[in-house]
Amino acid sequence: MxxxxxxxxxxxxxxxxxxxxxxxxxxxxxxxxxxxxxxxxxxxxxxxxxxxxxxxxxxxxxxxxxxxxxxATHAEQHIQYRFLRLLPDSGSLKTQGPAERRIIECRRLRAPADVARQLGLRSGDSVLQVRRVLSFSSTPAILEDIWLPGATFKGLTLETLAHDKGPMYALFEAQFGVRMVRAVETLKAVSADAEMAALLAIQPGHPLLSVERLAYTYNDVPMELRRGLYLTESRHYHNELS
Amino acid sequence: MxxxxxxxxxxxxxxxxxxxxxxxxxxxxxxxxxxxxxxxxxxxxxxxxxxxxxxxxxxxxxxxxxxxxxxATHAEQHIQYRFLRLLPDSGSLKTQGPAERRIIECRRLRAPADVARQLGLRSGDSVLQVRRVLSFSSTPAILEDIWLPGATFKGLTLETLAHDKGPMYALFEAQFGVRMVRAVETLKAVSADAEMAALLAIQPGHPLLSVERLAYTYNDVPMELRRGLYLTESRHYHNELS
DNA sequence: CAGTGGTCTAGACCACACT
DNA sequence: GTGTGGTCTAGACCACTGC
Missing domain, CATH: 1.10.10.10 (Winged helix-like DNA-binding domain superfamily/Winged helix DNA-binding domain)
Structure with a gap:
């Protein structure tokens, strides 16, 4: 055999x-x-x-x-974010202006058990956590937490992130030689708690689309865990089946 | 040129x-x-x-x-539902027993404007509407409304649907020669209203994943509009990006 | 065994982009 | 024109299935 x-x-x-x-x-x-x-x-x-x-x-x-x-590269692709499936409802295909990005937090910490497991790290290994809000036309649309293996993204700081224009994955390519190749997303509907509500300028209890993404480099090595909360009043998550 | x-x-x-x-x-x-x-x-x-x-x-x-x-066929594919992206959370890959299907309603009516537009019909054309609840292990998981062009699905009755085992799309192939070839889904997070809550055995205000699917036959002809509400407490919508 | 899809080759030629 | 990817052919052989 x-x-x-x-x-x-x-x-x-x-x-x-x-x-x-x-x-x-x-x-x-x-x-x-x-x-x-x-x-x-x-x-x-x-x-x-x-x-x-x-x-x-x-x-x-x-x-x-x-x-x-x-x-292939995440930069210079005329689509801004290759993995972002959130689109404006309006039938118009007009390019919603680029997202405005506000970083709430950026810190290093020891990986919580669940994060470590998903990233293939040992619990307690160093990870970089970034929390940010994406807005379109000054209206908050996405709140997301991003976890990265601390060892791989050693020099990454809030300054680097804040000053950068363009997709984060493009920065990862240029600065750290890390190419995100594929990702798996897990979607659920949840209710906003007080903290989420404050950051997204909505009422607590408001329904949000929870999108957890695990992104992989070559050889199926997980390199980023992203937990996003999408506001879907005037936008939707788009998916094609075949 | x-x-x-x-x-x-x-x-x-x-x-x-x-x-x-x-x-x-x-x-x-x-x-x-x-x-x-x-x-x-x-x-x-x-x-x-x-x-x-x-x-x-x-x-x-x-x-x-x-x-x-x-x-290709929607029958005899060992995966039960080719277009259903809702999976149990538990890491276990055990095949969640087949869905239990309860039909709430099945009637013919004149197409509302939005339904007609999406199905490429004229407003007022006959459509068949089916409302049903899917459960796993006797727990409701999905409430969905299905709209079909009345002309194409002429002989389709509640009896046919109720007595049928197997995927609905397989029945469409066998009985009406209609093969669903691809589909586009639009996802949002919503709050359950009183009616949804009653049918899904949850509280009003509970967050639900709204999944609107437009399914196409050959030549990009839309043939089914499906509006589903998914309970995502112990299940999630799974998507792969690349 | 025969019949199917799957692999590999070598070479000719076409369409497209740049210079 | 030159070089790139894209198409098309003809034929040999391999791997899998079922008789």
Whole structure:
């Protein structure tokens, strides 16, 4: 048993993935052309092609005809936040102006048991916690707590976060070489308690959409836990099924 | 301008899609082998292959090595409900016993304006409305209203629905030849009103996850509007991002 | 065994972007 | 024009299923 048969293109995919992981090509860079990679790995172009097809499918890489294949990045993608599924209700597709971000808190602490478990840390390991409020048109829309492994995000401070424009995940790429590759979200409906209500400028008891996100880097290593509370009076969480 | 260049495999994909749509092969059937299709369309196997690859990606068709390629179906898929994203919290992957279904109401009426708009009907066209409660282990978990175009689902009655076991979408396939192919969901957090509370055995004001689903058949034709209210005390809506 | 989908190759040619 | 990804072909062979 255990035939362990692995197609050649899967092996090539793994090799390319390893290079991505090792940072041989940075986010936004082009990777070598299909013919170059074919030569490097001593396989045909078609085999490399199939490997890259899968990487593109996984959103690790972006193909652009005539130009090349690029390492995917959370920066410079004209969509502001790749993982944010909250959209304005109004049928209008007008780009709701960029979110205004207010950081409430940013501190290091020993990981609570549940956070440690989800991030694959030992209980008590150092974590960085960020609490912030996102607003659109000066109206609060999201309150979220973010937990990051302290060891990986060593130099990260409130100042860095506060001065930064652009997606947080883009900053993670640039400053810490951490690329968020996929995420799993768990949604529930909850009632606002007094603290949440104050920060979101609503009444206690107001219904909120609770969105817990665990985001992963390469190799299914969890790297961020995010607990968000979304106001859904004039916005909604959008999802496509197939 | 308007180069309108369309790869051959896309054209083949369209042709196969047309046959699926026309019911040349029924859900669960195998479609002709790649070589047969290649002969029929006078192209190489590789071209048919790429067409089928995309159809499989869209979940319209399922490949099974050594056996053939099958028309996807909502029946006989060992997952009970392909579009239901509500899972039990408990880490255990144990299959929560099948949902118990209680139909509260099933009637025909003239489509309200908003329902008509979403289903692409004229306001006042006949629609079938079904209201039901889904329970797990005798505990209510979901209250949902379902709207269907009256013309398409002509013979559908409460009796048919009540006596049927298995996914509703499977019944639609078998009885009306309607295959739900994809869906879009809109989520919000809301407070239970008196009516919802009574049906779900909770207190008014209890937070509920509102899930509005518009399900489509082939050609992006909307065929079902579903407004669900999910209890998320011990269950959650699960979503994967990439 | 025959029949199916899955892999791999080698080469020709097309569409697109830049220079 | 040159180089990139994208399409298409033809044929050989592999892996899985069921007779």
């Amino acid at each position: 255990a035939p362990a048969f692995s197609p050649l293109y899967q092996q090539i995919k793994s090799l390319i993935l390893r290079s991505l992981q090792a940072g041989e090509w940075k986010p936004g860079d082009t990777i070598p052309s299909e013919l170059e990679l074919a030569a490097r790995f001593k396989v045909s172009q078609g085999t490399v092609r199939k490997a890259i097809d899968e990487l593109a499918n996984d959103n690790l890489v972006v193909r652009r005809q005539g130009k090349g294949t690029f390492v | 308007a180069p309108a260049f369309s790869p051959l495999y896309q054209q083949i994909k369209s042709l196969i899609l047309r046959s699926l749509q026309a019911g040349e092969w029924k859900p669960g059937d195998t479609i002709p082998s790649e070589l047969e299709l290649a002969a029929r369309f006078k192209v190489s196997q590789g071209t048919v292959r790429k067409a089928i690859d995309e159809l499989a990606n869209d979940n319209l068709v399922v490949r099974r090595q050594g056996k053939g390629t099958f028309v």
